[in-house]
Amino acid sequence: xxxxxxxxxxxxxxxxxxxxxxxxxxxxxxxxxxAYKFVAIFEFDGALIDEEGLDxxxxxxxxxxxxxxxxxxxxxxxxxxxxxxxxxxxxxTTPTNPETGEPALSTIVGALSNNINVVASNKGPFYLQxxxxxxxxxxxxxxxxxxxTVASCVPxxxxxxxxxxxxxxxxxxxxNGTCNYILSRMSAEGVQFDVALxxxxxxxxxxxDPTLDIEGYDAAGKLVILANELLGWSKTxxxxxxxxxTNITAHSxxxxxxxxxxxxxxxxTENDKLVVEPRLVEINNPLNISGTLNVIELQTKxxxxxxxxxxxxxxxxxxxxxxxxxINISLNY
Amino acid sequence: xxxxxxxxxxxxxxxxxxxxxxxxxxxxxxxxxxAYKFVAIFEFDGALIDEEGLDxxxxxxxxxxxxxxxxxxxxxxxxxxxxxxxxxxxxxTTPTNPETGEPALSTIVGALSNNINVVASNKGPFYLQxxxxxxxxxxxxxxxxxxxTVASCVPxxxxxxxxxxxxxxxxxxxxNGTCNYILSRMSAEGVQFDVALxxxxxxxxxxxDPTLDIEGYDAAGKLVILANELLGWSKTxxxxxxxxxTNITAHSxxxxxxxxxxxxxxxxTENDKLVVEPRLVEINNPLNISGTLNVIELQTKxxxxxxxxxxxxxxxxxxxxxxxxxINISLNY
Numbered sequence: 001x002x003x004x005x006x007x008x009x010x011x012x013x014x015x016x017x018x019x020x021x022x023x024x025x026x027x028x029x030x031x032x033x034x035a036y037k038f039v040a041i042f043e044f045d046g047a048l049i050d051e052e053g054l055d056x057x058x059x060x061x062x063x064x065x066x067x068x069x070x071x072x073x074x075x076x077x078x079x080x081x082x083x084x085x086x087x088x089x090x091x092x093t094t095p096t097n098p099e100t101g102e103p104a105l106s107t108i109v110g111a112l113s114n115n116i117n118v119v120a121s122n123k124g125p126f127y128l129q130x131x132x133x134x135x136x137x138x139x140x141x142x143x144x145x146x147x148x149t150v151a152s153c154v155p156x157x158x159x160x161x162x163x164x165x166x167x168x169x170x171x172x173x174x175x176n177g178t179c180n181y182i183l184s185r186m187s188a189e190g191v192q193f194d195v196a197l198x199x200x201x202x203x204x205x206x207x208x209d210p211t212l213d214i215e216g217y218d219a220a221g222k223l224v225i226l227a228n229e230l231l232g233w234s235k236t237x238x239x240x241x242x243x244x245x246t247n248i249t250a251h252s253x254x255x256x257x258x259x260x261x262x263x264x265x266x267x268x269t270e271n272d273k274l275v276v277e278p279r280l281v282e283i284n285n286p287l288n289i290s291g292t293l294n295v296i297e298l299q300t301k302x303x304x305x306x307x308x309x310x311x312x313x314x315x316x317x318x319x320x321x322x323x324x325x326x327i328n329i330s331l332n333y
Numbered sequence: 334x335x336x337x338x339x340x341x342x343x344x345x346x347x348x349x350x351x352x353x354x355x356x357x358x359x360x361x362x363x364x365x366x367x368a369y370k371f372v373a374i375f376e377f378d379g380a381l382i383d384e385e386g387l388d389x390x391x392x393x394x395x396x397x398x399x400x401x402x403x404x405x406x407x408x409x410x411x412x413x414x415x416x417x418x419x420x421x422x423x424x425x426t427t428p429t430n431p432e433t434g435e436p437a438l439s440t441i442v443g444a445l446s447n448n449i450n451v452v453a454s455n456k457g458p459f460y461l462q463x464x465x466x467x468x469x470x471x472x473x474x475x476x477x478x479x480x481x482t483v484a485s486c487v488p489x490x491x492x493x494x495x496x497x498x499x500x501x502x503x504x505x506x507x508x509n510g511t512c513n514y515i516l517s518r519m520s521a522e523g524v525q526f527d528v529a530l531x532x533x534x535x536x537x538x539x540x541x542d543p544t545l546d547i548e549g550y551d552a553a554g555k556l557v558i559l560a561n562e563l564l565g566w567s568k569t570x571x572x573x574x575x576x577x578x579t580n581i582t583a584h585s586x587x588x589x590x591x592x593x594x595x596x597x598x599x600x601x602t603e604n605d606k607l608v609v610e611p612r613l614v615e616i617n618n619p620l621n622i623s624g625t626l627n628v629i630e631l632q633t634k635x636x637x638x639x640x641x642x643x644x645x646x647x648x649x650x651x652x653x654x655x656x657x658x659x660i661n662i663s664l665n666y
Contacts, residue, residue, distance in 0.1 A: 020498075020635060153636035155495035162488035162495065165353075165657030286642060290617065302353060303486035303643065303650040309619060310639040317636040324498030 001033055003330050006040040006085060008078060008107055009093035010066060013121050013148070014041070016315035017091065017322055018060045024323070034330045039085055041066075044094075044103075046074040051085070079110045087111075089329060091322060092120040098217060098237075101125040112136040112144065119325040121148035121318045127221035127237045130228045143329045148321035150222045151175060151294040154310040155324070157229050159298060167301035168230050172268045175222040177292030177312045178206045178213035179245050179265040183278075184290040187253050187262055193246060205292055215244035216265065216276040223267040223274050230298065235274060243277035256280055262288050334366055336663050339373040339418060341411060341440055342426035343399065346454050346481070347374070349648035350424065350655055351393045357656070367663045372418055374399075377427075377436075379407040384418070412443045420444075422662060424655060425453040431550060431570075434458040445469045445477065452658040454481035454651045460554035460570045463561045476662045481654035483555045484508060484627040487643040488657070490562050492631060496639070501563050503632035505601045508555040510625030510645045511539045511546035512578050512598040516611075517623040520586050520595055526579060538625055548577035549598065549609040556600035556607050563631065568607060576610035589613055595621050 007014050021028075021036060028034050037053040048054055048071040059066050066072070078090075090111040092104050101124035108125050111118050113136065120126070125133060126146055137144040147157045151173075159168070174180050178200055185196040197214065200206035212218045220240040227233045245265050256263050261280040264287060268275050281287050286307050289295050294312030297305050311317045340347050354361075354369060361367050370386040381387055381404040392399050399405070411423075423444040425437050434457035441458050444451050446469065453459070458466060459479055470477040480490045484506075492501070507513050511533055518529040530547065533539035545551045553573040560566045578598050589596050594613040597620060601608050614620050619640050622628050627645030630638050644650045 024498075024500075153499065153633070154639055155492065158491070158495040159488070161661075162491040163653075163657065164660050165357075165655070166486065166653040167357075284623065286619070286622065289619065300486070300653070302653040303647070306487055306641070306643040308639070308641050311637050314636070320496075320499040320633070320635040322498070324496065327497050328494075 001330065002035045002037055003088040004086060005036050005038050005089045005091060006087050007038060007091045007093065008042045010041055010043055011093065011095065012315040013093040013318045013322065016319035018056050020316060020319045020323055022057055022060060028327065032327060032331060034327065036326065042078045046072060047076050048072055078107055082110050082114050087116045089117045089119060089326060091326065092118060092122050094122050096122050096124040098124060098212060101128045105129060108133060109136060112140050112142050115140050115142055117142050117329045118144040119322055119329065120146045121322050123149035123221050123225060127224040130236065131234050143332060145325035145329060147325050148318040150225050151296060151310065151312045152314060153317040153320050154294060154308050156226065156296050156308055160230055163300065166303055168298050169301050170269045170299040171226055171230065171296065172266060172287060173226065173296040174264060174287060174289065175267045175294055175312065176213050176219040176265065177294060178210060181205045181292045183245060183248065183263060183265060186250055190250050192250050193248060214246055216242040219265065219267045220276045223276060227269055227274055231269065240274040240276055245278055248278055264288065334663065335368045335370055336421040337419060338369050338371050338422045338424060339420050340371060340424045340426065341375045343374055343376055344426065344428065345648040346426040346651045346655065349652035351389050353649060353652045353656055355390055355393060361660065365660060365664060367660065369659065375411045379405060380409050381405055411440055415443050415447050420449045422450045422452060422659060424659065425451060425455050427455050429455050429457040431457060431545060434461045438462060441466060442469060445473050445475050448473050448475055450475050450662045451477040452655055452662065453479045454655050456482035456554050456558060460557040463569065464567050476665060478658035478662060480658050481651040483558050484629060484643065484645045485647060486650040486653050487627060487641050489559065489629050489641055493563055496633065499636055500634035501631050502634050503602045504559055504563065504629065505599060505620060506556065506559065506629040507597055507620060507622065508600045508627055508645065509546050509552040509598065510627060511543060514538050514625045516578060516581065516596060516598060519583055523583050525583050526581060547579055549575040552598065552600045553609045556609060560602055560607055564602065573607040573609055578611055581611055597621065
């Protein structure tokens with residue numbers, strides 16, 4: 001089975017996906033009988049286009065100079081070409097715009113409206129317009145998958161199917177590696193918040209403008225997607241009660257420690273509420289992970305807590321989640 | 334869609350499954366359009382049989398006195414009735430016989446040979462004759478699922494599909510709650526092995542004859558299933574290098590602790606080998622869980638370690654895994 005794919009965004013995730021596919025192409029063909037043909041790769045200022053299939057090895061080797069390829073067409077936009085490319089899957093990997101979800105939101109809506117399946121690693125559209133996207137997919141008989149939007153490679157969204165014989169009743173999670181790194185360092189070294197933040201920035205764990213991470217907005221967006229997907233809710237990020245970690249002091253962390261607790265930035269469901277804020281966690285609780293890891297504890301009705309953890313960020317981590325979604329879409333075609 | 338089911342074994346798991354189905358029957362009908370009709374429940378000495386469907390509420394209420402039901406037929410055997418019951422699914426929940434896998438192995442082989450799908454919580458057949466069972470299922474176009482055989486409710490076997498875009502390269506796990514409880518108590522309280530074992534027996538975490546647990550045979554069987562399922566191997570329990578925990582002393586645990594380690598009974602893959610033995614684990618490693626929990630760390634090629642944990646035993650825990658498998662079989666019918 002050949003599947004025609006259009007990739008939107010050739011940043012860290014998009015470029016990692018190309019590398020991953022070059023490596024796993026033969027395995028995917030042998031195991032599942034699927035061949036992915038990339039007919040277009042869009043960036044903000046144009047696209048690589050070849051209806052016969054782009055040479056992704058060559059594009060990978062060109063790295064950031066891919067605009068020198070003879071397939072490059074300056075200034076063209078996906079929504080003007082979406083019908084004529086005869087696509088099976090659009091893969092959306094652009095960076096998140098937390099206010100509008102654009103341009104990813106319009107691309108996803110455009111794809112589904114034209115009966116094209118969607119894989120996304122961009123979470124914005126899903127915490128802003130979850131219900132609209134799901135409804136549109138259903139109306140058009142399309143699949144939309146977005147495992148990479150929450151905790152990257154950790155297959156937490158697949159738990160809906162994997163726990164279908166159980167009942168998930170609540171969520172407690174650490175979904176932002178930057179905050180967890182900062183709190184872990186403050187706890188281990190006794191340093192103040194701004195020192196730990198600066199260290200995180202130097203190591204590349206925090207952005208130059210870390211607001212979305214340290215104020216809790218990033219974690220809140222992921223919590224919305226988790227709750228909608230696993231608990232059947234229909235919330236947006238506006239429904240989340242959000243507190244960041246900027247007011248945490250080395251002193252408060254010390255006080256917690258003397259009582260056997262750590263301070264963690266948790267994303268939780270409480271009754272029918274979504275809350276992101278610093279909370280005390282017992283030192284020997286599985287949620288007390290350190291570094292940039294993500295962890296999600298699902299409370300279940302019939303089997304207590306079920307916990308997943310792993311790396312919450314990284315190009316190949318997200319790309320492996322995207323590829324997973326692509327294969328699952330193709331197998332359900 | 335109506336699915337005719339035969340349950341083998343009305344012990345803890347079988348009885349919990351009936352209770353779970355009574356509770357979730359309406360939800361399963363509404364959500365998936367599936368109605369499970371139990372036409373037979375076999376025990377070692379006979380069966381409850383009604384081709385029109387047994388009244389499972391009544392049977393549940395009778396508890397251990399189910400043999401008083403007018404549907405009870407003394408002395409009949411599943412293999413003599415397997416063809417005339419017109420079954421869609423056989424659910425195997427008998428206790429594990431570690432040497433022969435019987436009677437579960439013959440029941441499973443009989444079911445698949447007669448084109449009946451199988452769900453099992455009994456791991457014996459799978460660590461003794463994995464390849465034979467898988468081949469038979471494929472030859473007959475049947476589904477066989479056994480999520481409950483490893484770590485109970487933790488959906489670790491579903492990771493094969495959920496991580497299809499990644500590559501699982503190795504496994505490190507704690508798969509026996511009894512051993513982990515004993516080692517946790519020795520570590521926390523400084524008591525010797527036999528004191529901790531006695532405590533585990535009093536609390537119901539260890540059997541009167543704890544040999545299979547403390548000598549590592551139980552964990553080894555589960556490791557075989559994990560490796561075959563997630564790494565594509567084709568091993569049996571004879572291929573596992575097994576050491577138990579009976580020689581661990583409070584002194585050795587103390588020595589480890591002074592260097593920042595704990596002693597854990599790990600089930601691991603090393604190159605192409607399967608090993609179950611006590612190993613040192615760093616105190617802040619996610620594998621350092623306490624109590625009767627199970628934990629599985631999957632090493633992956635593209636996204637580092639992905640870790641799942643949860644309760645590894647219990648009637649409802651296993652029953653929820655069984656129900657999960659039943660629903661997935663019905664949805665793929």
